[in-house]
Amino acid sequence: MAGNVSTPGATVTSRVLALIGAFDEQHRSLSLSELAERAELPLPTAHRLVGELVQWGALSRRPSGEYVVGRRLWDVGLLAPVQTGLRQLASPYLHDLYGATLATVHLAVRDGAEVLYLDRLAGNASVPVVSAIGSRLPMHATGVGKVLLAHAPAEVQTVVLSDLRRITPYTITQPGTLRRQLGRVRREGYATTVEEMSLGACSVAVPVRVDEAVVAALGIVVPSLRNDRPRHVAALQVAAQGIGRALAASRAD
Amino acid sequence: MAGNVSTPGATVTSRVLALIGAFDEQHRSLSLSELAERAELPLPTAHRLVGELVQWGALSRRPSGEYVVGRRLWDVGLLAPVQTGLRQLASPYLHDLYGATLATVHLAVRDGAEVLYLDRLAGNASVPVVSAIGSRLPMHATGVGKVLLAHAPAEVQTVVLSDLRRITPYTITQPGTLRRQLGRVRREGYATTVEEMSLGACSVAVPVRVDEAVVAALGIVVPSLRNDRPRHVAALQVAAQGIGRALAASRAD
DNA sequence: CGTCTCCCTTCCACTGAGTGGAAGCGACGT
DNA sequence: ACGTCGCTTCCACTCAGTGGAAGGGAGACG
Structure with a gap:
């Protein structure tokens, strides 16, 4: 749990969540490389996962190329x-x-x-x-x-x-x-x-x-x-x- | 992408998202089997993935055993x-x-x-x-x-x-x-x-x-x-x- | 009290999905 | 023209994910 995300024992799920968790109050929009760094994932891996997240609507991509939290996560969050x-x-x-x-x-x-x-x-x-x-x-x-x-x-x-x-x-x-x-x-x-x-x-x-x-x-x-x-x-x-x-x-x- | 989640071509990511997406206005709290059914995943798979989601805080488990959207997803959703x-x-x-x-x-x-x-x-x-x-x-x-x-x-x-x-x-x-x-x-x-x-x-x-x-x-x-x-x-x-x-x-x- | 049912949890052998180094691309700067 | 930087694509290796099957355990029923 406390451990690193990219080192052994890391599941795909934890990587996906690490990406989602990379966003916070101070980081509402992140470039791909920032995301990869904050989630401690190699760039190609981040790239692929982020692609899937965007497709689903969990993240969305701004015209500028930066990623932000998507509307669908907002929807789901409101159900908490x-x-x-x-x-x-x-x-x-x-x-x-x-x-x-x-x-x-x-x-x-x-x-x-x-x-x-x-x-x-x-x-x-x-x-x-x-x-x-x-x-x-x-x-x-x-x-x-x-x-x-x-x-x-x-x-x-x-x-x-x-x-x-x-x-x-x-x-x-x-x-x-x-x-x-x-x-x-x-x-x-x-x-x-x-x-x-x-x-x-x-x-x-x-x-x-x-x-x-x-x-x-x-x-x-x-x-x-x-x-x-x-x-x-x-x-x-x-x-x-x-x-x-x-x-x-x-x-x- | 429009396709089924459990059939070939399904990525772990899509399964995780299917679980998260299983919640909606009418289904704010779901049992494990309901979750598995709504996400179209076999029960053991759902069980494991849900466990990881709970650990991270994306979902949380009620005393009753039912799952609800967790506070951490709420946090993230607010960043949208x-x-x-x-x-x-x-x-x-x-x-x-x-x-x-x-x-x-x-x-x-x-x-x-x-x-x-x-x-x-x-x-x-x-x-x-x-x-x-x-x-x-x-x-x-x-x-x-x-x-x-x-x-x-x-x-x-x-x-x-x-x-x-x-x-x-x-x-x-x-x-x-x-x-x-x-x-x-x-x-x-x-x-x-x-x-x-x-x-x-x-x-x-x-x-x-x-x-x-x-x-x-x-x-x-x-x-x-x-x-x-x-x-x-x-x-x-x-x-x-x-x-x-x-x-x-x-x-x- | 035994047994049935329903739902959750754990196990584990098989395999194909995920990985990430490496190489390619394109935009910008000098 | 060449270097740099950030993003994207490729692909062979392998280890993480899978899910059928079996094992609890709580509650209902006879």
């Missing part, structure tokens, strides 16, 4: 259960929340020791943020992250607290400080961040609960927490409750 | 340019449009002789509709479909007009009638439908243009066209122009 349940159900509430706050809205779940962003609505006038749908960010520096961490199993908290990387000058890197904040999050029902992830961006986030269990987090990003905090928290909680109820109802399947 | 360009750019305008109309908002492109829905915002109070992100619908019975058809190449129009399936009692099935409507769409700059796709749902749609070329369509679904039509068309056109300008600007890459 990540989006099916939570995301689709939550969608209307996110829009309402956006309408009420006009701030960037995030829906996220915990993925191991990181936050996985499931959805994001950003308005034209919103604060620029680093998150993107499908991206992962550290838990200790985001609003949704703190919410999810506060309700995560103890062992996850331990892992995260033991590695608080500094991202901005305001990032919390003291385990004690963060641990105290997590307690407050549990008590008060919402988390905040102040420029801990990116300068000029503050956030407020609340948990989404189904029968007490925290299944996701809902957050907004605003330029400042000064005003409106109660209004924002209220709007978030209304939306979170709506999503929670919708989720619980849908479990009648 | 479908969403990167148009969808991301359009997102803020869609939200504004939703705020202005409180109706279900659709962003769609033409994919062959069908409409492919790229994005959809649905409020809580919105009319229920069949579309879903990533789904395809016929062009002759939807607002965005008519817009895209009106600006499609003649050969596409011919194909579509030759097969006007009835969906509701109000679906237009007369080629002549539809052809006349398409002319009006081009002249007036917007299309409408009245319960042609689903009862109780009407729609208004406009083209998104970049330098005169129609690259997408933007539509809303409402319970009735009686009132507000001019206001809706205006709101749609404002949003479509915004998206068009944003797209044109982004072509400075």
Whole structure:
């Protein structure tokens, strides 16, 4: 699994997947040789496999000759259960929340020791943020992250607290400080961040609960927490409750 | 390539892709034997390949034993340019449009002789509709479909007009009638439908243009066209122009 | 409790699909 | 005209992939 793709033990399947996996946030389009290099495959092999992938629609070739992820993979990706349940159900509430706050809205779940962003609505006038749908960010520096961490199993908290990387000058890197904040999050029902992830961006986030269990987090990003905090928290909680109820109802399947 | 997957000439790659392609809207979760059958592969072969796919994260296995599309494919799918360009750019305008109309908002492109829905915002109070992100619908019975058809190449129009399936009692099935409507769409700059796709749902749609070329369509679904039509068309056109300008600007890459 | 059925998993001998070094091509630069 | 670089094609060798057959194991039925 951890091993090389081109050396013995490599199956055709693993080579195909290595090619698909060669694409990421920073590499949305790759030339044949880049692909071969990133997948650690000899060029002729990459060439043939990529040809098959293109024919099927998993990749597609730009006029420029570069390859990009194809529409068919996009189709299939949308069938993943990540989006099916939570995301689709939550969608209307996110829009309402956006309408009420006009701030960037995030829906996220915990993925191991990181936050996985499931959805994001950003308005034209919103604060620029680093998150993107499908991206992962550290838990200790985001609003949704703190919410999810506060309700995560103890062992996850331990892992995260033991590695608080500094991202901005305001990032919390003291385990004690963060641990105290997590307690407050549990008590008060919402988390905040102040420029801990990116300068000029503050956030407020609340948990989404189904029968007490925290299944996701809902957050907004605003330029400042000064005003409106109660209004924002209220709007978030209304939306979170709506999503929670919708989720619980849908479990009648 | 059109040929069978298990018969001679089939490559490992094509088998792997057949497995991935076995999932669709109606089949989001499949047992091993269903997978094998749908991919037309012998069971042991399917078993082995699926094992590799699961290990990589392209598929994942539910506690129930059924397989679903994995998170990693979701990740990769999101990198497809479908969403990167148009969808991301359009997102803020869609939200504004939703705020202005409180109706279900659709962003769609033409994919062959069908409409492919790229994005959809649905409020809580919105009319229920069949579309879903990533789904395809016929062009002759939807607002965005008519817009895209009106600006499609003649050969596409011919194909579509030759097969006007009835969906509701109000679906237009007369080629002549539809052809006349398409002319009006081009002249007036917007299309409408009245319960042609689903009862109780009407729609208004406009083209998104970049330098005169129609690259997408933007539509809303409402319970009735009686009132507000001019206001809706205006709101749609404002949003479509915004998206068009944003797209044109982004072509400075 | 035995037995039938259905679905999943493992085994392994045969073989043809996959491999990748090498050579060919075409575009661009000097 | 010649060198370089990235893509494409070729093809003989061989090892990865194949899938029939047999081995679990969970649940239904008599």
